[in-house]
Amino acid sequence: MNVFNLRVGILKLTSKIKLIGFDLDDCLFDSTGLSERARLKGIDAMLNLGLKVERNKAIEMIKEIVKEYGSNSSKHYNFFIKRLNQLESEIELSFNEQYKYIAAAVMAYHEEKIKSIQLFDDVEPTLIKIKDLNIKTAIITDGIPIKQYEKILRLGLDKYIDLVVISDEIGVKKPNPRLFDYCLKKFGLNGQEMVYIGDRIDKDIIPALLNNIYSVFIHRGGKYDTYKTGNKIPKETKPDYEITSLSEVLEIIEEINSE
Amino acid sequence: MNVFNLRVGILKLTSKIKLIGFDLDDCLFDSTGLSERARLKGIDAMLNLGLKVERNKAIEMIKEIVKEYGSNSSKHYNFFIKRLNQLESEIELSFNEQYKYIAAAVMAYHEEKIKSIQLFDDVEPTLIKIKDLNIKTAIITDGIPIKQYEKILRLGLDKYIDLVVISDEIGVKKPNPRLFDYCLKKFGLNGQEMVYIGDRIDKDIIPALLNNIYSVFIHRGGKYDTYKTGNKIPKETKPDYEITSLSEVLEIIEEINSE
Numbered sequence: 258m259n260v261f262n263l264r265v266g267i268l269k270l271t272s273k274i275k276l277i278g279f280d281l282d283d284c285l286f287d288s289t290g291l292s293e294r295a296r297l298k299g300i301d302a303m304l305n306l307g308l309k310v311e312r313n314k315a316i317e318m319i320k321e322i323v324k325e326y327g328s329n330s331s332k333h334y335n336f337f338i339k340r341l342n343q344l345e346s347e348i349e350l351s352f353n354e355q356y357k358y359i360a361a362a363v364m365a366y367h368e369e370k371i372k373s374i375q376l377f378d379d380v381e382p383t384l385i386k387i388k389d390l391n392i393k394t395a396i397i398t399d400g401i402p403i404k405q406y407e408k409i410l411r412l413g414l415d416k417y418i419d420l421v422v423i424s425d426e427i428g429v430k431k432p433n434p435r436l437f438d439y440c441l442k443k444f445g446l447n448g449q450e451m452v453y454i455g456d457r458i459d460k461d462i463i464p465a466l467l468n469n470i471y472s473v474f475i476h477r478g479g480k481y482d483t484y485k486t487g488n489k490i491p492k493e494t495k496p497d498y499e500i501t502s503l504s505e506v507l508e509i510i511e512e513i514n515s516e
Numbered sequence: 517m518n519v520f521n522l523r524v525g526i527l528k529l530t531s532k533i534k535l536i537g538f539d540l541d542d543c544l545f546d547s548t549g550l551s552e553r554a555r556l557k558g559i560d561a562m563l564n565l566g567l568k569v570e571r572n573k574a575i576e577m578i579k580e581i582v583k584e585y586g587s588n589s590s591k592h593y594n595f596f597i598k599r600l601n602q603l604e605s606e607i608e609l610s611f612n613e614q615y616k617y618i619a620a621a622v623m624a625y626h627e628e629k630i631k632s633i634q635l636f637d638d639v640e641p642t643l644i645k646i647k648d649l650n651i652k653t654a655i656i657t658d659g660i661p662i663k664q665y666e667k668i669l670r671l672g673l674d675k676y677i678d679l680v681v682i683s684d685e686i687g688v689k690k691p692n693p694r695l696f697d698y699c700l701k702k703f704g705l706n707g708q709e710m711v712y713i714g715d716r717i718d719k720d721i722i723p724a725l726l727n728n729i730y731s732v733f734i735h736r737g738g739k740y741d742t743y744k745t746g747n748k749i750p751k752e753t754k755p756d757y758e759i760t761s762l763s764e765v766l767e768i769i770e771e772i773n774s775e
Contacts, residue, residue, distance in 0.1 A: 406615045406620075
């Protein structure tokens, strides 16, 4: 047994941390960036099909709509076309044209989402090392189960993750701490044996803290990243750790183990 | 001007038929076949992911579900997995496994639908000839506008069709004859100046007959094809013509013109 294996062996026996939980979107893959790129592909598909609107103006419009209706609405392009038709006096689209443009945009959007989804570079190496340490893994995420599982399968995460907890599956939504408690119970662990990593203070850090789980805020440049929003993290919801690369979680485990 | 061009020239001037209407699914492309192939791809995706069920049994189950819930339900695989889990005593899937299989099936289903959609071989040549004759074209179809337009764009039909009428767009559904009347009015025509081609007696032939439109039943081997169902066409709803290839519509126009 060489030194490396010896060390892994010791960690396996002594690690206080038995489980690492991850948020999915903007933690394991660039969800915000992917959606933004896909939305632009949708705009470009409409322009290529002959829609008469200035590209920059169209981009501003779709951003506004995403802000107003939320990023999970399935009707962004419907609202886009409706706005264009009602608010812009020089544009008058028939019903047919409206549906044609919306269909083209939705097709291009989904094509991009399927084609370009990929893990952050640091995810796979880190998950392999975590497996080597004999530490279990879970994804705890909000969202429509079938959509979230589609992402997990497309990202090839299935083989690395021991348990997936999707809030709509058990009828409890983040930041309800019972979602995290459910996950702990599944493995028969207490909070101090788990680390949870996410990109949102409200939905990831707070429920972890409430379950006495080691909380890690990851800065990925997504829409809730405090480095980007400029929001200060209130003292009472401060995560135990802040990181910018997932690989740093290995050091955190070492630190906790040596406490 | 050669003989062919001369003939086209005369037709342009004298054609009684000014408009040809088409149904979309199972008239211009093999909708039934495509859905069946896609459904099998979904089944195979679940089996490849490790679902323990005999393939032939799975195929029979999904067929049963499609029959019971209709071919347009978006929940076929949900029902499939639920049935498997509740009815088969040897199978017990966790929530996670259920969603994983459903997601995998839906992904494979859509991939096949996008990849394999194509016009019947006789459609493009016939549409080109119709355009040469200076006859207008319309698609009149039931269905969700954005889904139907997606098919039209993927099939490359957009450049050949002058008007698309999708029932949910104007709030009138087949077999309501007003859908066909709406189309006639759009072109300022009466029924005897139009031919309509579809694969269903109830939804295509009857409303055409009620509008005094020349009705053509096309046998494409889809789920409503009377050659396949064995159903007899009642005398009072007999279409004016029955064809097996779309190109035959050109002969029909010649026949009507020479009446």
